[in-house]
Amino acid sequence: MTRNSKTETSAFARITTRREFGLAVLIALITIFVSFFDPRFLDAINLRDILVRCAPTAIVACGMMLVIVTAEIDISVGSLMALTAAAMGIMLSENEWNLSLWIGLPATLMLGTAVGLLTGLLVTVGKVPSIIVTLGLLTALRGFTTLMMGGKNIDGLPPSLQHAAKQGFWGIPLGVWVAACVLVMTLVIIAWTPLGRRIFAFGSSRYAATMCGLSEKPLKLFVFAYTGFLTALATIVDVPRLPTIESGIGLEFELLVVTCVVVGGVSINGGRGTLLGVLLAVVLMTMIRPVLTYLEIGEEAEKWTKAIQGTLIAIAVIGDSLLRRRRRGGPRS
């Protein structure tokens, strides 16, 4: 009997100390609090708006999660988003090349994948640390984008694309559909393919994985190319919502994505993390701004968005550290 109760408490403890649990509770509490304050927060329109804002972050976070699980990092996604947005704009805009969607969109996706592949090659073959490669690309791609756009904004994207991004199908914008597909795809990769298992194997112990005969290069090439591809995808579904394409698109987007992945419980040292945690973190981070708006504390409050985001990251990692310590220090079965 004692043994039974012990396992029960440990099961309870195991669930409540999970990052996903903490995030879900936090999201629920915030939602309840805000909807007491202003029931309109739960309106379909607002919920849809939050989902649409989540979409690009969630899409890229799927790739970033895999990158971080392999103990690498990619901080160039914001600049890559600007580059792919500019390329897409130039190819599709009726004031520019006015190409068909069937050429422009695949070309945009290929551009994103190619840059991701380049990052992967520099990391695996060139043996340059990923933070250096992507820091260099962060600067270079942004410069390249500004150069490409020549100081003017691009408008006149095809109306069909704009409509899909804003209204979507059956009342739900394209971004949300795509994000759902990407989440499922990533989940399948992680849970049911050898590729996904190998990525986690490498992240948790590079040495052990190498000893088991796994090779590192294809995995890393894949995660970087996948992230590049997803960044281009996020651009396609999110950028047409904006009235014009400017060179400042995606500024600091990389930090938001990395933040979401880390707050979602993916270890920066690799090998640990769940997709659900990342998804919840994306929702939480995206909620902050609409919540501040609905609380109607005034214009002043929205300026604090970033401070709140930063505090959340700090709380998440400190809490993690404390939990780890207690678990290690306390009696263990």
Added chain:
Amino acid sequence: MNQPRAVAQFNYWHELVLFGLLIGLLGLAEYLSPGFLSLRGQLYLSRHLWVFAIMALSMTLIIIAGGIDLSVGSAMGLCAVAFGVTFEMTGQLPIAIIACLLTGVLGGLFNGALIARFKLHPLIVTLATYAAFRGMAEGISQGESYSQFGDRFSELSRATLLGIPLPGYLFFVLAVLVGLFLWRTPTGRSIYAIGHSAEAARFSGISVNRIRIGLYTFSGFLAGLATVIYVSRFDTAKADAGRGFELDVITAVVVGGTSIFGGRGTIVGTVLGLLLIHETRQFVGRYWQVDELKSIVVGVLLIVSVLIYQLLVRQRETRSH
């Protein structure tokens, strides 16, 4: 006498190569765009350099110790707002400067305490404070900018002594002090040990935590100092001060030969890296007159410099083993 051994034991190849590159670049620049090397022009352009240069010193120490500080740019924003707010309240420049430095120190101390006390990854902690510092600066200032600190304060960054701007002297003094500290003092040497293996350093009796906290606090202090120069130069203190500077600073340090994994790097290398990037930017801006090209060249320079090092130097090292 034994020359091959002397060559093998020479530890400053990276600095030598950087120096060669710098000379080559300057020569090419002077050839393609005569007048580039004029002393007056160079000194005039140097005003772009000092703010970055000062922060690069502490960044070098932190990266050698195996850490990183992404929050320095945001810390500048917070320091600038602290400066502006205190000046508006008291009207006293010295108090504003002290508040600015103090904010930097406290911010750095906070980073260091989190990293050392909770054993958190520096990348994550400084990513959090990167957002938090900037957010606090934006929240407190509400987008307002503070200015009109008086002519005497503007003079601080513009005045020259023997043709060299005052911030230049400040940088030289700091660089020499930090360089000597790193090169000659036991604490300085132990920074390399921490970068190689923090575990081993702790077991050999180095107080790793105390040194780490000290380094991040120093980084915050230098961010405050850089802010004073920045505010003096533009005569405005705004929440967006120093946006994106952390990347430029890290780039200079890494191009200067400091290993991002820690354990290797020198102040001389960082100074050369700073100069190389600074001169490249000035030359590209002057010769092609396209501003965007600057960031492309600097980004490529960063990747290529590490790539060459990995392909050439690493290969030779592994072969000789």
